[in-house]
Amino acid sequence: MPIRLTLCTIVLTIAVTAHAKTPVATGTxxxxxxxxxxxxxxxxxxxxxxxxxxxxxxxxxxxxSVTDPFSCGIGGGGFMVVYLAKEKRVITIDHRETAPAAYMPTVFTANGKELDFDTVVASGLSVGVPGTVRGWHEALQRYGTMSFGQVLAPAIKVAQGGFVVNDNFSRLVEENTAKFRQFPATAALYLRNGKAIKPGTLLRNPDLAQTYRMLGKGGVRAFYEGPIARAIVDAVNRPPVGTGASVRGGSMTLADLANYEARLRQPVRSSYRGYDLYGMGLPGSGGIAVAEALNILEGFDLGKLPRAQAEHLYLEASRLAFADRNAYLADPEYVEAPVAGLLSKEYAAKRRALIDQQKAAAAPVAAGDPYPFQSDASVPLRPSNARLQRESAHTTHLAVSDKQGNIVAYTFTIESWGGSGIVVPGHGFLLNNELTDFDFTGPHPNVVEGGKRPRSSMAPTIVLRDGKPAFTVGSPGGATIITTVLQTIVNHVDFGMPMDEAIAAPRLSQRNAAETDVEPGFAGSAQATALAGHGQRWSGKPEEIGAANAIVFNPDGTVTAVSETRRHGVGSALVQKKPH
Structure with missing residues (x-):
């Protein structure tokens, strides 16, 4: 499709560029x-x-992938949820990483014991076959209007010309210096004399710019075949480490890359207080867990309850949903998960009855039995209680809409901050450590198998009301993604908060543990004291939770883009203005 660039759009671009960074913007x-x-x-x-x-x-x-390379990039994978306005339907594109074909369920064990988690992270063993480029290709080919070369041009400009490193970027490098030092290509890009790159530094990534040019010219095949593919396989199997460093290699082949496929999957659809919610299905657990928790909460009139009691119920519903999520959910091509049962309103009523409206449950609570709500004549195995698998909390989410009404909610990741720590030499991008999202030992639905996609908590969500877009929301944060999206929806729908306030509110993440994760400054607050009266307890290591982004479609026809007002260095929201 030809691009028409009018004088109006040139002026618009210049005007937008001149604006100061703002986390909230409204326009038409x-x-x-x-x-x-x-x-x-x-x-x-x-x-x-x-x-x-x-x-x-x-x-x-x-x-x-240039400016936030420790959260995301073409060395990882993601989930894209798309609302197509003309067709009034939602589709999802699963481009989650896969385990190499040679992997067996014992790959993360030695002598019958689990390998050390952090050691596995910084290794070729943890790298899944990247899906991001294939996902972008599917999205553009099926639903876009522009070529790879056109949409990559702005990123090439940033990678080639550079951007100024901020405090948050420098802090993330500093936290991962030990990991990055092991790999010369990574150290050359992000360290200076062995130390974190300082705020205010202009950082260029010409290798990534060149990789993007190769994709712009050769398309998806330029990534999954040829020089880039060979460089990925070499980096995974024989990690390019410095003198004295030793890390485990993986078992990835060129065939693993060439055979990688994205999946177009039906969205998870649920309802809540008159809204229709669309999320990502398996291997994403986020859409299912959010829907189950909301189904449980729907039986309580949260808006009329004292705030502390309503938030107590939110935490208990999340606890129950996580018990089921941890027990049942995994890659649907390998495991027959009871999704229909978990999404059943009747099953939610059964789980809701377990909640004491005044007192927190002793953790962990047991998984429920959704199979009777499946209308399934088979007799599947019932799982045992599983401990909460460790899951890194470092991802990114973005939201985009256009004047035609199309919407994209997109969460993608390389897993831990800086992924595996391995920059592919000569190509400027970090490889993921996504395979650490598998359970290291079984029996469990989420153990690693060749070609399998690890369970994910990513939960990009699009919400409609009366058949029209109402809002979209998503967040990074590992397993806390689920609670961030859930809590934001409760804040917005039940408590009537404007979306910017719903996102800015203190986050509480209960994932079927004895203690709830909270952010710095929460413990000791009036809100915390009130919840403690219900038996809620807080983790001893408060950390920032998530970095959400949302778009609200207002009744008057305007749209409001919303990002973080304080977390992760403050986000960026922009809205087009009507040309004059």
Whole structure:
């Protein structure tokens, strides 16, 4: 499709660029919310050039891979949820990483014991076959209007010209210095004299710019075949370490890359207080867990209860949903998970009856039995209680809409901060450590197997009301993604908070543990004291939870893009203005 760039759009682009970074914006055209100013600008550039939300989402994602490389990138994978306005339907694109074909369920054990988690993270053993580029290709080919070369152009400009490192970026490097030092290509990019790159430094990544040019010219095959594919396989199997360093290699082949496929899957659909929610299905556990928790909460009139009691019920519903999530959910191509039962309103009523409205349950609570609600004549095995698998909390989420009404909610990741720590030499991108999302030992639905996709908590969500878009929301944060999305929906729908307040509110993440994770400054607050009266307890290591992005579709026809007002260095929200 030809691109028409009018004088109006040129002026619009210049005007948008001149604006100071803001986490909330309202207007009448396309909208974008990301954690990066450059990424939001890239999406806006594509929208102003006539691209649609899908084109703009890929442009933003490609730029995030430059400016936020420790959260995401073409060395990882993700879930994209898309609302197609003309067809009034929601589709999802699963481009989650897969385990190499040679992997067996014992790959993360030695002498009958689990390998050390952190040692596995910083190794080729943890690297899944990357799916991001294949996902972008499927999105653009099926639903976009622009080519790879067009949508990658803004990211190439940022990678080649550079961007100024901020405090948050420098802090993340500092926290991962020991991991990055092991790999010369990584150290050369992000360390200076063995120390974290300082705030204020102009950081260029010409290798990534060149990789993007190769993709722009050769398309998806340029990544999964040829020089880039060989470089990935070499880096995974024989990690390029410095003198004295020793890390485990993986068993990835060129065939693993060439055979990788994205999956178009039906969304998880549920309802809550008159809203229709669409989320990502398996191997994503987020959409199912959020829906189950909301089904449980629907039996309580949260808006009329004292706030502490309503938040207590939110925590208990989350606890029950996580017990089921941990027990049953995994890659649907390998495991027959009882999804229909878990999404049943009748099953939710059974789980709801277990909640003491005044007192927290002793953790962990047992998984329920959704099979009678499946209308399934088979007699499947019932799982035993599983401990909460360790899951890294470092991902990114973006939201984009266009003037035609198309919407993209997109969460993608390389797992831990900096993934495996391995930058592919000569190509400028970090490889994931996504396979650490598998359970290291079994029996369990989520053990590693060749070709299998690890269970994910990513929960990009699009919400409709009366058949029309109402809002979209998503977040990074590992397993806390589920609770961040759930709590934001409760804040917005039940407590009537505007979306910016719903996102900014203190986050509480209960994942079927004795203690609830909270953020710095929460313990000792009036809110915490009130909840403690219900028997709720707080973790001893408060950390920032998530970095959400959302778009609200207002009744008057305007749209409001919303990002973080304080977390992760403050986000960036932009909305097009109508040309004069």
């Amino acid at each position: 055209g396309g909208a974008v919310a990301t954690i990066s100013e450059q990424a939001s600008q890239s999406a806006m550039t594509i929208l102003n050039q006539g691209g649609n939300a899908i084109d703009a989402a890929v442009a933003a994602a490609a730029t995030l």
